[in-house]
Amino acid sequence: MVKVSKGNLLSAKGYTIHYGNVYEADGELLDQVLVSVFRSPRSYTGEDSVEISTHASRYIVQRLVELLLASGARFAQPGEFTRRAFLNGKMDLAQAESVADVISSTTEAAHHIAMSQFRGGFSKELEALRGRLLEMASLLELELDFSEEEVEFAKRDQLLELVEATLSQVNSLADSFHQGDMIKNGVPVAIVGVANAGKSSLLNALLGDDRAIVSAIPGTTRDTVEEVAVLDGVAFRFIDTAGLRDSSDTVEKLGIERSYRKLSSAEIVLGVLDFASDSLSLQQQVSQILSGVDTRSQKLVFVLSKADLLDENEVNKNVTNINNFVSYADIKADIIAISSKSSESVNELKKRLSSIEKSLISNAASSLVTNIRHYEALRNAASALSEVKVSLSANVPGDLVAEDLRRALSFINSILGKDLGLDPETILHHIFKNHCIGK
DSSP, rough: EEEEEOGGGGOOOSEEEEEEEETTTOEEEEEEEEEEEEEEESSSSOOEEEEOOOOOOOOHHHHHHHHHHHTTOOOOTTTTHHHHHHHTTTSOOOHHHHHHHHHHHSHHHHHHHHHHTTTHHHHHHHHHHHHHHHHHHHHHHHHHGGGGTOOOOOHHHHHHHHHHHHHHHHHHHHHHHHHHHHHOEEEEEEEEEEETTHHHHHHHHHHHHOSSSSSSSSSSSOSOOOEEEEEETEEEEEEEOOOOOOOOHHHHHHHHHHHHHHHOOOEEEEEETTTTSOHHHHHHHHHHHHOOOOOOTEEEEEEEOOOGGSSSSHHHHHHEEEEEEEHHHHOOOEEEETTTHHHHHHHHHHHHHHHHHHHHHHHSSSSSSOOOHHHHHHHHHHHHHHHHHHHTTTTTOOHHHHHHHHHHHHHHHHHHTTTTOHHHHHHHHHHHHHOOOOO
């Protein structure tokens, strides 16, 4: 079917490219191709493999696939190439899972994290943790072997310090999942405020598109509207919510209840204030927004909308009043006046959002966890290490302490793909089933 111009592909050296022809079963020429040869172990999967480069024709590709299938080849399973690479020791399981993240990353930040994990940054940190757990478990196991001599190979106070340090690192990695998941799937930003404050206009301005319906009629937005925009390499998931107000309309009340739920789960809250309102009304709007915000864990930005309707003196007066009110309430919040019709003021808000998120990223752990499976394993490891800590403090026998250490070690091993247990095929199938066919 494939004939190269010189030599034989079966005896070709690795990392060589060969020119040749592809023929139909009746001998008719289908295409002229280039065949790249890769030899074990220096290939992606660690096995002998070839790649065929054809001309960009759907017909040629389809016919070539049909000819390959007729010759005994089969379609790859989802993630099969990466799975083979893992099984052949080319990468650990955490790196293998990161391949899907590299392929699906849509922003600079998500790509940076995925590539760091693919290169083994996260795995190196886990290997160091695993090494310490192995050392501790080995010392306790050694004591059990010499139990009759009552020899203490691991001093309990030193072991306790090591466990505490390891537990702190495991907790730090697990806690980073919150940040890692946001970078991977988008930072949730809730746009909240009273009815007709300008929330939908702000969403449209941030997106640069008329995504939300804008109307002077209060209560136009009755459900949340979510859209993603990339600002300076980071994805933000903007959530336009129903106006916060008392309403007798059943549907609108459900939308307002959902607004409060979205507000509580957002990383950043854009509290939109109708800047054209009087001072008393502005304070009431601020209070209503603050009632649903946890300023200890959420970043709050007050957006003073409709600034174009006021002159400079009125703008400065209202900004001062809101600053005084926020300071009196001992609340930390950014305040920015914008007009949705002014691209300059909207761009200033975008820069402010980008700055907030980049500061959060810089303060995060060196390795960010983005995989829910890794997060759950780390939480389970932390729970086992907490038991070890309690046991050491209570002078529990070494065999029981060693059992909890082995349990913590098994959770770390599960992330790296070591000692998968009795049915590794089921585990691997579950992990790789969502990979794309090509990898």
